[in-house]
Amino acid sequence: METRELRYFVAVAEELHFSRAAERLGIAQPPLSRAIQQLERRLGVTLLERDRRSVTLTGAGRVLLDEARVILDATAAAARRTRRAASSTKRLTLATKAGSNHELLRKLLDAHATEPEAAEIDVLLCGMGEQARMLRDGRADAALMQRPFDALAGFDTEDLLTEQQVAILPAGHPLAARTALTLADLSDVPDLPVARWPRHDGTYEPGPGPEIHDLSQLAQLIALGHTLAVLCASSRSWLWSAHAAVPLTDASHVTTVLAWPAHSRSRAVAGLVRTAARL
Amino acid sequence: METRELRYFVAVAEELHFSRAAERLGIAQPPLSRAIQQLERRLGVTLLERDRRSVTLTGAGRVLLDEARVILDATAAAARRTRRAASSTKRLTLATKAGSNHELLRKLLDAHATEPEAAEIDVLLCGMGEQARMLRDGRADAALMQRPFDALAGFDTEDLLTEQQVAILPAGHPLAARTALTLADLSDVPDLPVARWPRHDGTYEPGPGPEIHDLSQLAQLIALGHTLAVLCASSRSWLWSAHAAVPLTDASHVTTVLAWPAHSRSRAVAGLVRTAARL
DNA sequence: CGCTGTCATACCCGGCCGGTATCACCGCGC
DNA sequence: GCGCGGTGATACCGGCCGGGTATGACAGCG
Structure with a gap:
């Protein structure tokens, strides 16, 4: 064939x-x-x-x-x-969700830059859940992804950071004054339907909330008071003054991982993984 | 290309x-x-x-x-x-390690035979660790495999049976009289080097014991007093009178799983999985 | 300095891939 | 009932390309 x-x-x-x-x-x-x-x-x-x-x-x-x-x-x-592989032995592309985990990315890139023999890193900013496609495509050599949200099947991973989730709300909303919330508190806020993320296959489950494609869109919708969202705690780094973040006590933790194609033999990727493991 | x-x-x-x-x-x-x-x-x-x-x-x-x-x-x-898929919609091939888990296989086949609409099953007997290749090859539609021994990456699985491991020894050996053993007891028996299994890539780690390709070979070597082996408890079903099985108290448990290619859409495989889940 | 063994080049041939023209057939509308 | 449009299949042809043979260029070696 x-x-x-x-x-x-x-x-x-x-x-x-x-x-x-x-x-x-x-x-x-x-x-x-x-x-x-x-x-x-x-x-x-x-x-x-x-x-x-x-x-x-x-x-x-x-x-x-x-x-x-x-x-x-x-x-x-x-x-x-x-x-x-031919054009750039000493160069690799890292796919990451635009806007998320900024602190972690900064730490990773800084640590990697100090390594001798380190490859130069091109950062490729993706929309929600696009990293998996980029990795499978061969358009990226490695990606920052989040368990359990992203589809990690077929990739090797190295855990980088586990953190709590927080609810992101419009600053003026009554719930924003609370010091902690539970998922139950959010499930039925009449004026704030929960934002809907794309699933692994790119479709959305039905529901009243808006369909989210990227974080800037989400930020705007929350600031407008049209929706609320549940995100990992490090999302605080991009919050607007019109946003409020409240810890969720009973939501599952989120682990940000470095992912790369299973069985990769690239020395550049191996170097990045080694750096990441030391973080 | x-x-x-x-x-x-x-x-x-x-x-x-x-x-x-x-x-x-x-x-x-x-x-x-x-x-x-x-x-x-x-x-x-x-x-x-x-x-x-x-x-x-x-x-x-x-x-x-x-x-x-x-x-x-x-x-x-x-x-x-x-x-x-063309030649036989109502037929599927199940790969299994020759000789292992006989009871379980019997139960699975019997249960499946009573299902209405069930596909006919061809059993494909493999050497050690060959099932993964058969599944990847497309020569088999499903396989019985063992965690943590077999390479399950890229397959979906359904757990069937978790059991203890036992040491299989020549019947006359002093250790065979014991009612229980630990891994430490086996690690340094001077006259009985531990049999070596192929790793996921088909190679063997170095060591004094014989390299094992299939269970009949292993059975013979144990009966001759040339080696000992650690296997899951259901291996008792094929023991010879010249063999003795002694429970291992501290060895990890072994889970026999039904495995099939991830994202399979075959109705026949789905039927078998449903049967297996009910066991 | 030939001899040997390596991969590249030159050249030829046949098959197959792709194009155009046409057929066979079905459904539809007048 | 009979064109008519639209479907995939067939017939046929031309050019390209994959494969073969013969040979070249060159390095290592006795």
């Missing part, structure tokens, strides 16, 4: 339409039909049911679609990682 | 010799040289340092070698899984 065939198959399987898929691929329809037939012949499996008026995936086709997506992503990541 | 190019590159990177790699691939040397040059040109990266007398990998080459191996394995697995 060549990646070209997989690319073609994914296009057809997603469009369920040969002509549209061909257009998307930038080729004509007949060669595409032929390529898929050839793939089916070589596998000895019918992947698509052509029904004169509609194209549908067979069970085997669904399996191959899942697998092919993974393979194509891995191939693109491999090319990127290879290119980056 | 086409899989053909990756296949060629892996061959050259492993052999570090174009002619031998070409022979292994079943093609002539010049086309291979050209293919690698083309790959390098397309990536804009030199992967191999040709030094008139020797070929060595560059840093980028090492990165691509790791990535390419993963991609090629994934591609082969994808083909196998697709073929199997």
Whole structure:
């Protein structure tokens, strides 16, 4: 199975339409039909049911679609990682959630800068939960992520900092005067629906609160009194004067971790991990 | 990057010799040289340092070698899984260590057989630690594995049974008369070196004991009085009369788990997992 | 200084990838 | 019922590229 065939198959399987898929691929329809037939012949499996008026995936086709997506992503990541390994042995890209854990990032970068032989670090600021994609993509070599919020499957990690969570509220709100809160206190504040974060797959669970894409948007919404949010304590570093932070006594703790692709053999990443382990 | 190019590159990177790699691939040397040059040109990266007398990998080459191996394995697995999905919706292959956990396997199969809509199960008997490869390969849909011995990374699991470990000894040995032992008792028995299991990567750590590949071999070696072994308690089901099993009071417990590829969407696997969860 | 072994280059051929033209077929509307 | 539009499949052709053979350039070695 060549990646070209997989690319073609994914296009057809997603469009369920040969002509549209061909257009998307930038080729004509007949060669595409032929390529898929050839793939089916070589596998000895019918992947698509052509029904004169509609194209549908067979069970085997669904399996191959899942697998092919993974393979194509891995191939693109491999090319990127290879290119980056060539262009810059002494340079690495660290993905981090824009705005979060500023103090920790500062400490990590400062400590790393004092290391002899240390690689230079490019900081790549991401939206919520984008770090995992960047790491898988090969666009980043390492990332700061948070357990249990971020999807850490497939990565190796080093714990950096465990901290309490706090509720971030509009400064004028009655709850903001309290010295401590519980999750129950927040679950049903009538005028302040809890902000909704994207899940691991990028979708949002239904609910009344606004969908959050990045922290500056969240900050604005809280300052406007439209929502409240639960974040780790170090978020205090970016609070506005219109914000108030109140500790949550019963929320799970959050651990910020340094994550990198499992089995990475990059010396630059290893150096950063060593620095992080000493923090 | 086409899989053909990756296949060629892996061959050259492993052999570090174009002619031998070409022979292994079943093609002539010049086309291979050209293919690698083309790959390098397309990536804009030199992967191999040709030094008139020797070929060595560059840093980028090492990165691509790791990535390419993963991609090629994934591609082969994808083909196998697709073929199997086509040939048998109602059939799945369960990999298990030959000889181990016989009682548990029996219970699982019996319970599954009574389910309506249940897939038929082909049991695939593996040597030590081979199940992980079978799962990754796509040669098996699920496997019985043991924590903490087997490499479970990348799989989803369902715990089935946690049990104590026991020492298996030749029946006539002095230690066999004891009612309980500790790991310290076993660490330095002069005439009975402890059997060595393969590690996750298939290699063995150095030591005096014999290298174990499967349980029948181990059984024979113990019966001959050449070694002793530490196994989970359910191993008692296959003991010979020439064997004795003595509980270990301080060894970590072993959990037998049902494992399957993460994100599997197979209905047949889901059915088996449901059965297992009810055990 | 040839000999050997290495990888690169030159050149040729056949197959396959992609394009255009067309077919076979279905659903739809008049 | 009969064009008509739109679907994927087929037929055919041309050019590119992957593969082969022959050979070159060069280093190490006896």
